[in-house]
Amino acid sequence: MLEVQALTIRAGADTLVKDLSLRLEEGSLTCLIGPSGCGKSSLVKWLAGVLAPDLHAEGAATIDGTPVTFPHRDIAYQPQQDTLFPWLTTAENACLGLEIGGMDRRAARDRVKALFPAFGLEGHEESFPDQLSGGMRQRAAFLRTIVQDARVLLLDEPFSALDAVTRLHMQDWLVERLAERPRAALMVTHDLFEATQMADRVLVMASGPGRLVADIPIPMPSAERSETALAEIRSKLKLMLLKETS
Amino acid sequence: MTSARYLFPALVLLTAFLATWEGYVALSDASPLVLPAPSDVLNGLWVERHAIARHTSATLGVAVVGFSLSVVFAFVVSVILHFSGWLRRGMMPLLVASQTVPIVALAPLMVLWFGFGLLPKVLLVILVTFFPMVVSLTTGYASLPRAFRDQLVSMGATRWMVFRRATLPSARAQFFSGLRISATYAIVATIFAEYAGARRGLGIYILAAKNNFRADLVLSAVLVSACLTLALLAAIYGIERMTSRRYRRETDA
Numbered sequence: 001m002l003e004v005q006a007l008t009i010r011a012g013a014d015t016l017v018k019d020l021s022l023r024l025e026e027g028s029l030t031c032l033i034g035p036s037g038c039g040k041s042s043l044v045k046w047l048a049g050v051l052a053p054d055l056h057a058e059g060a061a062t063i064d065g066t067p068v069t070f071p072h073r074d075i076a077y078q079p080q081q082d083t084l085f086p087w088l089t090t091a092e093n094a095c096l097g098l099e100i101g102g103m104d105r106r107a108a109r110d111r112v113k114a115l116f117p118a119f120g121l122e123g124h125e126e127s128f129p130d131q132l133s134g135g136m137r138q139r140a141a142f143l144r145t146i147v148q149d150a151r152v153l154l155l156d157e158p159f160s161a162l163d164a165v166t167r168l169h170m171q172d173w174l175v176e177r178l179a180e181r182p183r184a185a186l187m188v189t190h191d192l193f194e195a196t197q198m199a200d201r202v203l204v205m206a207s208g209p210g211r212l213v214a215d216i217p218i219p220m221p222s223a224e225r226s227e228t229a230l231a232e233i234r235s236k237l238k239l240m241l242l243k244e245t246s
Numbered sequence: 247m248t249s250a251r252y253l254f255p256a257l258v259l260l261t262a263f264l265a266t267w268e269g270y271v272a273l274s275d276a277s278p279l280v281l282p283a284p285s286d287v288l289n290g291l292w293v294e295r296h297a298i299a300r301h302t303s304a305t306l307g308v309a310v311v312g313f314s315l316s317v318v319f320a321f322v323v324s325v326i327l328h329f330s331g332w333l334r335r336g337m338m339p340l341l342v343a344s345q346t347v348p349i350v351a352l353a354p355l356m357v358l359w360f361g362f363g364l365l366p367k368v369l370l371v372i373l374v375t376f377f378p379m380v381v382s383l384t385t386g387y388a389s390l391p392r393a394f395r396d397q398l399v400s401m402g403a404t405r406w407m408v409f410r411r412a413t414l415p416s417a418r419a420q421f422f423s424g425l426r427i428s429a430t431y432a433i434v435a436t437i438f439a440e441y442a443g444a445r446r447g448l449g450i451y452i453l454a455a456k457n458n459f460r461a462d463l464v465l466s467a468v469l470v471s472a473c474l475t476l477a478l479l480a481a482i483y484g485i486e487r488m489t490s491r492r493y494r495r496e497t498d499a
Contacts, residue, residue: 075400085416
């Protein structure tokens with residue numbers, strides 16, 4: 001589906017990401033883990049078309065074999081912060097992507113409102129973001145991303161602002177939401193427990209310069225992912241990350 | 247209850263100040279030509295109420311017209327500066343430098359160039375109130391978090407869409423704080439302009455009262471001008487609250 005070929009990102013004379021290629025398949029959740037500063041977020045921002053202006057990228061990308069540039073309407077991006085606009089209600093926030101994509105305001109609202117129950121936000125359509133709990137804000141942000149019906153979802157550390165318990169609930173919840181439609185999702189995370197719990201595949205990045213060093217499939221259904229079943233993959237990933245940061 | 251709690255200390259201090267002033271004048275035999283008592287000021291205000299009202303309406307008219315035009319002008323300029331980095335880099339230092347000119351000192355020149363009509367006074371009010379608003383608007387635009395902009399751009403938003411949907415709403419608080427700063431200058435600037443030459447207005451009234459050694463009437467007019475500024479600030483506060491969606495919702499509920 002989405003394919004990136006030989007991506008290099010530079011910040012002046014420094015090379016942040018070097019010669020990185022990857023392929024994302026429809027119907028799969030790929031987690032990207034790696035040490036801080038290895039270029040995970042830069043890769044995702046490049047795909048979203050919002051790479052910082054002081055960074056320079058070279059490389060190509062295709063969707064179903066057709067060359068594309070970013071931002072692209074088949075790609076929805078969710079940054080690290082939830083970026084809900086404080087002056088808009090939850091429903092208006094959720095409509096943003098649809099309205100910018102050219103959908104009529106009323107049609108966007110109908111479509112978004114139909115999804116509120118599934119996202120655990122029923123009754124909060126007219127609430128402002130600061131009236132929601134952390135978990136609800138995050139679900140509202142997911143609603144805004146998912147309702148765009150993009151074929152590729154880019155999620156940059158979506159759970160980083162949540163407490164541990166909410167995070168556990170949200171992980172299972174997100175896997176269910178993503179499974180409702182075949183999409184290719186790429187999620188950046190620092191947390192290898194989270195990655196192994198959720199992903200169909202884990203990509204490991206190393207820094208200096210940023211590159212992919214491992215591509216580990218986890219072909220296990222969610223129900224079978226117990227601590228013991230994942231122990232081996234986790235210790236392998238842990239060793240790999242420790243080696244990359246030592 | 248809350249507003250009473252905030253206002254009470256100020257009212258106590260004000261009353262104490264006025265009582266001290268009144269007592270000093272009564273005990274010290276100070277000439278009312280030099281220092282009239284607060285009661286003399288209020289009395290003057292009552293006796294001269296018709297004349298003062300006429301001059302006040304002239305001042306208020308100039309201040310409101312000048313201030314309104316200034317808001318529109320500042321908004322248009324801030325949008326142009328926002329979209330043109332070149333103009334912004336060129337204009338901002340000049341705008342800052344322009345503030346080193348004592349603009350009120352230009353009042354006599356304005357009268358010389360444009361006569362005694364409405365134009366020189368309105369221009370002076372615009373000159374004085376324009377800058378704080380442009381600065382607060384451009385600062386407000388720049389305060390948009392980058393993540394908000396990125397979110398919209400990743401959705402395919404154009405520069406104009408980003409401005410309308412994120413930059414402008416996020417500058418709201420800054421805009422109103424600039425508006426309040428400018429409003430405090432608006433009446434003062436109008437009085438200065440009238441001072442330099444006018445047929446009607448509090449400025450010319452103050453000048454005439456001073457020339458007639460009527461310190462009580464000077465202070466009466468000063469009191470009225472202070473009340474005008476307070477009224478303008480209250481109106482802005484009201485507009486800010488009424489245009490806030492959350493406030494409207496709370497009062498509807």
